[in-house]
Amino acid sequence: MELNEIQTEAIAHATLAAAHQELRSVGAGTPVVLLPGGYTAHTMEHLLAAPARKKGTTVLNDAESFIAVVNDQKGENTRLFSTIEPPTFTAVFNHTAQGTGWGDHRAHYATPLAPEWKAWTGMDGKKANQVELAQFIENNLIDVVFIDKNAQSAVVGEVGSPDGATLLEVCRTLEAKKKVDFKSAIRLTDGSTQFTYDEDVQGSARQGQLAVPEQFSLGIPVFENGDKYRVDVRLRYRISDGGGLVMWLELIRPHKTIEHAVKELRAAIAAATDLQILNGAPSK
Secondary structure, three states, X not given: OOOOHHHHHHHHHHHHHHHOXXXXXXXXXXXXXOOOOOOOOOOOHHHOOOOOOOOEEEEEOOHHHHHXXXXXHOOOXXXXXXXXXXXXXXXXXXXXXXXXXXXXXXXXXXXXXXXXXXXXXXXXXXXXXXXXXXXXXHHOHHHEEOEOOOOOOOOOOOOOEOOHHHHHHHXXXXXXXXXXXXXXXXXXXXXXXXXXXXXXXXXXXXXXXXXXXXXXXXXXXOEOOOOEEEEEEEEEEEEOOOOOEEEEEEEOOHHHXXXXXXXXXXXXXXXXXXXXXXXXXXXX
């Protein structure tokens, strides 16, 4: 539809009026421009040689990279924040503690968990038969560390941990006894649990015994490419009415291990950046 002379003149007047709008301020001095309906204001920042200011969030995958970016971008308005659950580190470079800052120029390190940590915590409390659990332990046997309770450096009253070879033998015995009927379990003086079972050997019933350690220890990193920490694991069990053995792992206070790992990482990042780390998350 063609515009008549009156409509064309109206549009021309509206366009001219929009082009001559003056800046006004509202509230604490925020600049605004009032435009007639149907008009939109566009920024032309992309025509500048460089952006008017820095903004955006850089996402890092390890502590060394996070430290490098913070040291490169930090200034008097930089603040560092960290949380434990989930483990995160965030740098806000335009925070401005004494006034107001945009807070939109940041670096973020989400401290990804190590595959070993995710594997073992993924089995925490997960019930399985003895074969399934034994196969999991055997596949991750490299993470098992030996703790000698009789060593001079041992803590008084500390429970020892079997070495990998001993635990491997237990796992293979558990795998071989998948068709036996477990009858009872008693705790021995050395802290292990002795199971009594009935086994059918060539048509004859035979009673046997199997000793399983009460707990063992791991040496695994909490974060990818991070330091290893000791985590103690209890072996739990239940004998079912049909003589089957239900077993599961119980990691001992894994949340304290994460807390300790985050605090150590905080200390390292604070020392490397010469910045205080605040316990919490920045406002969005």
